[in-house]
Amino acid sequence: MSLSEQMKFIVQELNKEPFSKSYNLISFDSLEPLQLLQVLNDVLAIIDPKQKVDIREEAADQTAVRLLQFLRVLKYKPPENVNMSEFRAGLVQGEKPVVFPILAWLLQRVPELQKRAYLAKFLVKIDVPAEIMGDEEVSSIYIQYEELMEQFKELHKQSEHLKNSGFNTGEIRKDITNMEEEKEQLLKRIERLRRKVESHPNSQKMMTVAKNLRVERDREKRLAAQKQEQVTTISHLDQRIKRLEAQLRESRQASVGATPESMIQKLEEETRTNSFLVKEQLPKDISQRRKMIQNLQKVVSVPAMGHSDLDELNAKIKEMNAEVNQLIEKRMRSGEPADDKHSLFKQQAGIIAHKKEAAAQALRAARDEYSQVAQEVEHKRQVVSSAEGGEVLKGEDFKRYVNKLRSKSTVYKKKRAELAELRAESGVLTRTDEILKQRNEHINRQLSVLERKRGVAGYRETQDELEKVSSKKSELDEMKGRTLDDMSEMVRRLHAEIADRRNTLAPILREIRPLREKVQELTPEYENKKQVYERQQAGFDSNMSKLEQEVRGYREECKAEESRYHYLNCMMKVLHVQQQRVAAEMKAYVSSDAQEKKKTFREIYSKKIQEQENMSRGLREKQKMVRENHEPNMKQMKMWRDLQRLMDCKKHCLEQISSLGSTAGAGGIMGGYGDSAPTHLEEDRLVL
Template sequence: MTEEVRKIVEILKEKPFRRETTTISFHSLGPEQIIQLTNDVLAQFDSVHSGDIREEAPDARAGRFLTALKNLKYTPPSNDVSSFRQAIVLGDKDVYRSILYYLLTNFEALKTRAYLARFLVKLHLPPEFTQDLSDTQMQDAWQNYQELQERFANCHRDYVELKKQSHGTGEIRNDVTTMEEEKENLTKRVARVRNKIETIPNKDEVLAIAQSMRKEKERAEDLKLRIQQQRRQMQLSEQRLQTLRQSLQEAKHSGANSGPESIISRMEEDNRVNKYLIEEKLPKELKNRKKILQSLQQVARNPAVTQNDLDLIDSDVQKLNAQINELVEKRMVRNHPTKDKLTLYRQQASILQHKKETLSETVQEKQEELKNFEEEMRVKRQHFAETGGEVLSGDNFKKYVSKVRVKNAQYKQLRTQLSEFKAEHGVLSRTEQVLKQKHEHLLKSLKTKETKFGITGFRETQDELEKVSSKKSELDNVKHKTLDDMSMSVQRLNAVIQDKRQELAPQIRELRPLRQKNQELTQDWEEKKKRYDGILAGLESNRSQLEKTVAGLREICHENESRYFYLKSMNKIIEVQLDRANKELRNYMAATGADKQKSYRDVYNKKIQEQENKAKALREQQKRVRENQDQNQRQMEVWCDLDKILQCKLECMKDMQV
């Protein structure tokens, strides 16, 4: 609690509130003051809440607060709406403290939510206006209103995304400057390269060779992309083949474990369960709902219930309970177990009926769980097939373990070879460094000789020509190899596909009669499913209508309850104020000294007299101070001069001692 208050006080000191509040002053706030503080905080979200709370009725203010908190997604600490509304009206400090903590700690997010709520919260219109199809003008206006709300939501979403993705002007300027610098560097490099090419005698031949090399590189990249596409298609075809094999194995397994009779028996059992749910369980639930609805409608039609009416109803209920107990006792005496031979069978039938209902509920729950598990298993199998995996059985798992052991031995052997290669790599790298140093020394001497004889750059151009010719030959070899590899891979794929077709031919022949049976059963199932869906749609439409009416009645009931509790609380407040006024009047009008007590009027008059006496004494003291101000000022100056003289003497004495 203290942590919440400390956080509230800290936020109130910052912008945009700027309130000099402390924890002590916050704890000392009264109901009206804390309500006004909450109203000022809500005014920062929406200017509708600005103003003085004393100019507004408590009921209207409570409704306004509840609507604003609902739009800001505030959840009260307790689920009792009536008590929460009563606390809002009375200014309960704990409730308002939790509201302020929620509003101030989430200020920025709630500010955006309040802005959106002004446009996205739908108007509360009665359903008879929105569902009246005869009023076309009303329907068009309502549809236009919903479309505008949707457009506003989309525009705000796009605005937020653009705001996240947008960069600052400083970053754009930096990017522009870097791009200009890169452009200048590129122009300089192009100029240097052009000047360098102009000195080469066979410039056209070199450019043609470079152009052909670039084209060959592009062709090589294109061939690499095609190879990757072919490999990807091959992987996809292998994955499809694995999924088909798995589905074929599942079909074989299900066909081997269950024949047509078992499938038909399972379907008959499902039909029996569905028939019980449609003919017995759902009508009972619908009947109970109708009874509840009728009772709620009867309560809604009746006028407001007072305390006297409640007392009368309680007395009637007690009388009826007593009559029911008497009738039950008479029936028990009349229908004694020794006389009534059907009692035992009735009890057994009721027990069986109860068991049947519980089993139907468990069957529904298990069916839903089975559907969820099947969907989850399907998703996992699909994901497993997409990643290229395969579910291993017992023999396959043993083979996999043996392969892993062989690969582990190979891994250890290759790791030893790798360590040897690393040692040899160290020796070769050192040799390479030595040779590079010698090569650099020879290049320097060669450059000096070229400058001496006037043939600068001859070696570099010769090396570039040799590199171009070697790369061209390598590309030709790679091109031939890739074409040969592609033709070989296509032949292998065709052979594998032909083998798989031959393997799957007998399985497909076995699968054809099963497919025919499956089609017959699915047709029967679809017919029954259509009938079931029709009945279910009718029940769902009736249920939705009943739910709408029940929701409307509940809302009316909640409004009446809130109105009742509000009037009750206001009545208590008025009674307390009336008692206080009567007590004050009795104390003031009391004649004798024994009966007369100090009234608030006497107490406040006494305090006013004391404060006036204190003010009079302070004014006289102020007058004396003003009269003696000049004399006291002169005396203070004399004492200051005397202090300076003594300080000077003290310093002189210290100097003489030194």
């Protein structure tokens, strides 16, 4: 990328967010070196907010050290053709050929560099001198520091994986709020149920029994799950046994009528085929793939081609093809009969080799297809076994399965016919029920009319209600009796289960009792050692804080000395460059060669001064000539304006004459005008 393209890209990126500059190419190109360094520092501040500094308030050596150190953290590599000393000097002085590539590189990868700058705060190791590392405490602390750094790397990887896993925070928050609401509702329900249970006289005993029951049910569920897993495992093993038996049967059927000679011959053929694939076909494929990779690498390494380059390559290809055709024709014309016989055998050998290659490729394709089909079959078998609990049937099993399906189909048809008959009968009975209901309503209306006539209205409804109440009362009494019996039975069963559990837990409790006594004995020792550990940890923390303060002071001193060293180094290089320029100037000035003297700055600037004086002298003479000829030129300009006005007037008169429409009148006027024309021409000459 050239310098102008870099400048265009930089201006476009700086005018976007988050920089929001208002540069154009001219204004950006006219920036002073200090302003250009400030722009570079602003870009670095977007990457790392700690770099937000006003260049004018910072010393030049500190700025250079800070920028170079941060670019080293960001892993910026200067161009290979640039010397590092020149690069540092150009960065300090804010030279455009040095700053523009840095800005273009930074603006191309701002998000990546922001992440790198964030990680650099935690992953850039502290340089500890070997003398200090000799101390055991410092070395142990440094090892702990490295372990924490590795732990941070792992946690950061997990964080990035979670960020990229596609979880939506909004959905997670919504799920959390829903779960909290459900939790509140459950707590309210539990509180209501607790109040109801506490009002019961035997609530504590019943709660204990219910808790034990729930524990046993959970255990029963776990055992049922284990049982189901065992059943599933057994079914899978049975299926595997069936598959192995089927493979064994197939192998036995395939081995029927086979002889050792035929099997050896078959194995030899297979061995020859595999050896051909391994020794001849695979090396060719590998060499072709390597050639392809080399060609692709060449294509990648070559810069992008235009249409002109492609046209040149196509022309070269055509020339080479034409040359090859000419060579083939020449060879065919100069061929001998013996060569013709050999060519025939060569052609036959080539045809056979092509056939072998085609057969090998077909064999490989068939093997790949066979392996793919076998994988699909195995997958479908697993799907069928997981869905139906069995495997695909074959032979006699399949026939039995078909006969079973046929018998089930006949049973299904019979049942469907019976169901149709029952539906028809249900329709008839429904209609009969509707008719009887209508008759019942009619009879009830007649009875109500008779009751009103006899003065006992509502007698039948009251009697029906009394019968319903008595039946409900008897049902409730029976339900209460059954409930009490069930509760007493459940309590008795629970007591029996609790007694069984106590009997089973008794040996475990006897084993736990000495362990509890041992725990009570070891608890004071544990507390004492814990206190000793906490005291030692507090001492280590205080020593570590002191060491950190000392290291911080040494680090600041080191940074100051490094910045001073870099500043003095840069100043020495600048002075060295200036000294070289002065020496070259003196050498050229003292030299007796006229060409060398002409290359000196004195001669160059003297020549430029002379050229400027000559130019100013010519401009003064031109100015004097313009001043002297100003009045005559103004008069001449006025005369030209008068002439233009006169010609416009004549044009206007001619247009009026042509608009009269009378041919004779027009001719007379034109004749009169023609007589006076020479007079006007003479006036024009006088004016000129």
